[in-house]
Amino acid sequence: MTVHTKDQILPGMVRVQLWGFRCERCGHEWLPRERDKEPRVCPRCKSPYWNVPRKATKAAKE
Numbered sequence: 001m002t003v004h005t006k007d008q009i010l011p012g013m014v015r016v017q018l019w020g021f022r023c024e025r026c027g028h029e030w031l032p033r034e035r036d037k038e039p040r041v042c043p044r045c046k047s048p049y050w051n052v053p054r055k056a057t058k059a060a061k062e
């Protein structure tokens with residue numbers, strides 16, 4: 001009997017932040033209205049790079 005435990009990992013497990021999201025820019029934390037959808041912008045500072053660390057953005061014009 002062979003048990004493939006790796007196959008039992010759900011695709012949704014990559015989503016670590018089950019409680020909500022946190023903006024990398026202003027530090028704002030909020031709960032998403034739709035759990036299956038990532039917000040496009042931060043509801044507070046409206047930044048589309050809310051989930052991107054500052055050093056990861058090469059073409060940041062600030």
Ligand SMILES: [Zn+2]
Nearest residue numbers: 023026042045
């Ligand atoms: Zn923000």
